[in-house]
Amino acid sequence: MDTIRVGVIGLQGDVEEHIHALEKAFKHLGVKGEAIWVRRPLDMETVHGVVLPGGESTTISKLLTKFQLRDVILKMASEGKPILGTCAGCVLLAKEGDELVERTRTELLGLMDMSVDRNAFGPQRESFEADIHVEGLGNYPGVFIRAPLIKKTWGDVEVLSKIDDDIVLAKQGNILAASFHPELTGDSRFYRLFFEMF
């Protein structure tokens, strides 16, 4: 592939931050690529991979259905195209959610064999920054904002980082899920994990 074209799903959330972080990572890691904002099925036709940004998973899930992006994402995933989800995006990638996901009738994409707890730490005052250890990267600044946790995985999911017994970064084939926000840190190393899937 000559140039990696990444589409950031831009229905709600920190879309601009993801676009800036991707652009910076392309430069730092010497990868030829571009990041674009995608909101319509039409916008998705030319992209090689997708980012599901942070935001409110309930909101993003409803808008994915309303504006017919859900099926496009599922199709891209089945074709082996790389998908990265952070925070809310991580929730949406899971097969199973907790009682909050059920109660809000959030429709998950179900692309990874894992179950997640939404907003696992409590209200915003419990949000935190901490250095985490990421397999293959070493220490990485973790920014957890009303973050979810991956409570359980099965199948061939690879666990790449944990806090105590809970998983905060996992990969399954062409799909990568982070419960934290690499796009807010300015540390481009994280994107190696994403770019090597292309």
Place this chain on the structure above:
Amino acid sequence: MTREIDLEKMRHGTELLKRGFARMQKGGVVMDVTNADQAHIAEEAGAVAVMALERVPADIRAQGGVARMADPTKIIEIIDTVSIPVMAKARIGHFVEAQILQVLGADMIDESEVLTPADPHFHIDKREFQIPFVCGARNLGEALRRIHEGAAMIRTKGEAGTGDVIEAVRHQHAIMGMIRSLKSKSDQELFQVSRDIEAPYDLVVEVAQLQRLPVVNFAAGGIATPADAAMMMQMGVDGVFVGSGIFKSKKPEFMAKAIVEATTHFDDPEVLAKVSRGIGDPMAGINVADIPPEKQLQNRGW
């Protein structure tokens, strides 16, 4: 392969976490709600957060008297109902109301001119808190003073409880127009601007370079229809607050959904035309021009 993190090293309430929280709200709609039922409707419609209140601004305006922080019972009722973030309002300068809201588990505090101000000199020192604040502004100077005090999000003041969007438009023009005018200015001129608008010089320089506010900038005050929300988005705001506009309309469920969808596709008139159909009567509203300046909420704050 994995290592436990040192819980001692967890850092809470940092600027990155506060501003980061606000960034997660971008492209979304924050809706005023006064009970569990309304909170549920807002969440179902796709709101990114709710503002927990005892009375919506239109009722506060109509009833008069001193408006204060909502009863904690009300705020807890709403926190227990929804999974999305819950914001709540404290009076300008009332740092104890803010301490109470933080302990109750509110995710963000709106230091709001809709309530009766508590301090004639100072706004809350927002850097002292672990949770982020949003504050209203009519112009760049006011926005930068609030950011200097620690606000993680700015919203236009508009004129709350009127359903008349003109003041929010005025404030957004004022903020963006001033930011654009900084672009070609020399250091000396930027210093002069910081004196004129009574804002810290460093923030003036930062804004001149960024060509936007360094924090998320929402629209608020008088937004009552999907078209109002989309108009504010086209004017460059990052998201919208809808106060009385939803639950003072005839069909709140429809209005709430339509405003969410209009905010996402703010630049696509075909979508806007579609979502604007059948929303029923918006709130009746009050023409801001009929409200004497001393009764306008936007003039509260220093």
